[in-house]
Amino acid sequence: MSKPVALITGGASGIGLALTQHLLGQGWKVVIADINDRAGIELAKELGPDALFHHANVSIYKDQTAMFRKAFNWGGNRLDFFAANAGIDDRQDMHMRGDTTDENGDPKQLDLTTMDVNLTAVIQGCWIYKHYARRNAEPGGKIVITSSVGGLYASPVNPQYCTSKYALVGLTRCIGPPFLENENIIVNAICPALIMTALCPPEIRDMFPKEQLTPMSTALSAYDRFLDDGRLTGKVAELSIEKVIMREQVEFATENQKWQMVDALKIWRQTY
Template sequence: MTDELAGKVAIVTGGASGLGEGLARRFAAEGAKVLIADVDSDSGTALAADIGANALFVEADVSDVDRVSGLVSTAVDRFGGLHVMVNNAGVSGTMHRRFLDDDLADFHKVMAVNVLAVMAGTRDAARHMSQHGGGSIINLTSIGGIQAGGGVMTYRASKAAVIQFTKCAAIELAHYEIRVNAIAPGNIRTAIVSKSAAGADREKLEEFEAKIREQMRNDRPLKREGTVEDVAEAALYFATDRSRYVTGTVLPIDGGTSAGKVTVRKPKND
């Protein structure tokens, strides 16, 4: 590690597990003080204890915009500032066999966590950063917000909204030396795929996820599996001065999936 974030303070929402945990660990390893926010108190508390004195866990449901504002004030009070805001918390919504069967019952929950919380986190972090020399805001979207496809329609719509919002915020906040970028992970093995299956038992759930993963591998140009560490590396780039001239971008971390599906060609005869 190179201490690229020494002296910096970061917030990672949804930081108790999955991608958020990977980001929190990488930031802390690079010297940052990290506030980890999540609804999962047990995992968040354990993670902060494992990282050590440079980590603080705060239980927070980010769909409540007042709690998001409280994260910023807590980071400033406890660590003395805020330089990096990662709006990572997200929920998948329920996958139905077809859109005609979707009752849209989870629409408000998905939008509250995936869109409203991102907007509130960006706004509240920017309010502090605009008065303290700027900073970096990183919003987690998905290749599901870039590529059209069937299933989890509300999730796809929410992630597309994050992309458009990120670009708009980047334009408005550039005046304050605040950079706003988005990362679009794809085919990264976390629990979010399995959580989108509605009412399945464990065996069927595992079968469902295996089929999804197989389809992802078939569509992906790069055949190695993406990892949480791949996403953390991208977030580190956006968090540091290495990206000081980069804002309003969306970076897919997907093995080339969003570039296009693999075309199978028969080998030529010699």
């Protein structure tokens, strides 16, 4: 029987690397998708024949389609798991002071690369994965999206990052149940508190109290839970130090709001 196959974006460092090593230890084959060629190539050599590095900038759609095609073909026409993990912090400070105008006196365009990588690429990734999950011998698969504790609480320092991570929580809850019902694909998300990875600025690493850090083992525990239980979908796991906390959406403020978002679905489906 062939080994299960995973595609992990941002797989050459941080949570992605830890997940890669974890899955390899459990008998998976893993495609490491990353923009860091040097690290990725060295890792693939180090990790052995069940690991493959593929260069991909997830903000470029052609890169995404190529990485999924490569993973599916290399895996023997199967792709069991997509970890939508690649992410970056804000590329431009929205709170910056001073002159931000161009030669015409208009505001310069804000750099939205963070939104392209953290949100748009994940939406596209889920869309592309559905295509390949349908082609598995047993149609279906699993997706885990890396959101953040910044997707549950306000984070004024990195507003684009925070906004994108909030949106990923919403995406998970919106597509999780119908993806399972219609495609046999489960979709869940993790929301880690600070895990010390390369995304964290060096000066923060020195200042942050060690007792306030969430260990990588907590993230891996959440992944295992979602991979082992094929019934969980549309779920959001908040990670805080050693705790994995399943977070439900806010309660409906009124019965009318509940009707609008639950009972009225049959009306909307007649249009869409």
